Amino acid sequence: MSKLYIDIGGTYLRSELLEKGKVHKEKxxxxxxxxxxxxxKRLKRYPDITLIGISFAGQVDHGKILSAPNITVEKADIKRYIEKKYGVVLKIDNDLNCALLAEKQHTEEKNMALLYIGTGMGSAVLEQGNVVRGERNLAYEIGHVPFKKAPFKCGCGKDNCLELFSSGSGLEKWYAYYGLPPMTIxxxxxxxxxxxxxxxKNFLEGILRASATIVTLSNPKVLILGGGIIISNPFLKEKVEKKIRKYALSSNLEGLDIALSQFKNASMEGAKLL
Ligand SMILES: [Zn+2]
Structure with a gap:
């Protein structure tokens, strides 16, 4: 019996195949x-796979992929298609919801919010121990909250999303627009x-607005900051701690902890908990 866990991010697809006590990793x-x-391909090569857990950077609802910004998907009803054809169990959720499951297990907090900044900007909220999902599992799409008008469009079709200013993919668009070379933060x-x-300036302000909006709307005990860009630039957490007061409702800041994610890849760890 083998298990296959996959984390499909904005840039990389990482997988871990657990087979007879061994882990085969791929990126x-x-x-x-x-x-x-x-x-x-994997199911044909490893016919003893019984469980697949997928963390997916995109919109997913009840095993159906609603939007796939980073990867080709031929069969959107992926859960039903794979389960029926191969007799396995397939579980799939949004990558931020997966990360939230891992953070929840790690901190044991009941009211928690995540803000991840990597290729994209995403968030997820845990309320009384439950993931806030909304009607179609699309709650807290913070990256697409309007911020400022940009001279190019976001993957969602609008031109004013926070993600256009405060994410790796957004920064790349700005560098190209101004003819600047790619830069680190x-x-x-x-x-x-x-x-x-x-x-x-806009990158920083976008992060502050995103953090403050999540805290003002969801009233968490802990705001966890993660994702590739934040993890490699931990000073961003200090910026948020220092300046969030200017943007968030002050009563919602009382007793709030702001922490850095302790995971190397929380989404992958969460895919194992689905
Ligand atoms: Zn957008």
Whole structure:
């Protein structure tokens, strides 16, 4: 009996195949893959797979993929299709909801919010121990809350989303727009270029607004900051701690803890808990 866990992020697809006490790990670029083909290849190669857990950077509801910004999906009703054809159990949820499951197990907090900034910007909220899902599992799409007008469009079709200013994919769009080379956050922060200064200012303000909006709307005990960009730039947590007061309702800040995610890959760990 083998288990296959997959984390499909904005940039990479990572998988862990647990087979007879051994773990086979793989990392490939998400946009080079078709999800159906990937799954079917593995299922044919390892016919003793009984369980597949997937953390998916995109919208998912009851095993159906509603939007797939980073990977080709031929059969949106992925759970039903794979389970019926191969007789396995397939569980899939949004990557932030998966990360929330891992953080929940780690902290044992009942009221918690996550803000992850990596390729995209995402959030998830735990209320009284339950993941807040909404009608179609689309609650807390913080990255698509309006912020400022940009001269290009977001993957969702709008041109004013927070994600356009405060995410890895958003920053890349700004660098291309101003003809700047790709920069790390540290390089952006220290750059003397006037466009780079503006990009950095908006990037920071977007993170503050996103953090404050989540805290004001969901009233968590802990706000956990994670995702590739935050983990590699922990000073961003200090910025949030210092400046969130300017943007959030002050009563919601009382007793609030702001913490950095302790996971290397919380979404993958959460896929194992689905
Ligand atoms: Zn958007």
């Amino acid at each position: 490939i670029l998400s946009h080079r893959v078709s999800l159906n083909e990937y799954l079917e 540290e390089e952006l922060k220290c750059s003397g270029d006037k466009h780079a200064k503006k990009i950095y």
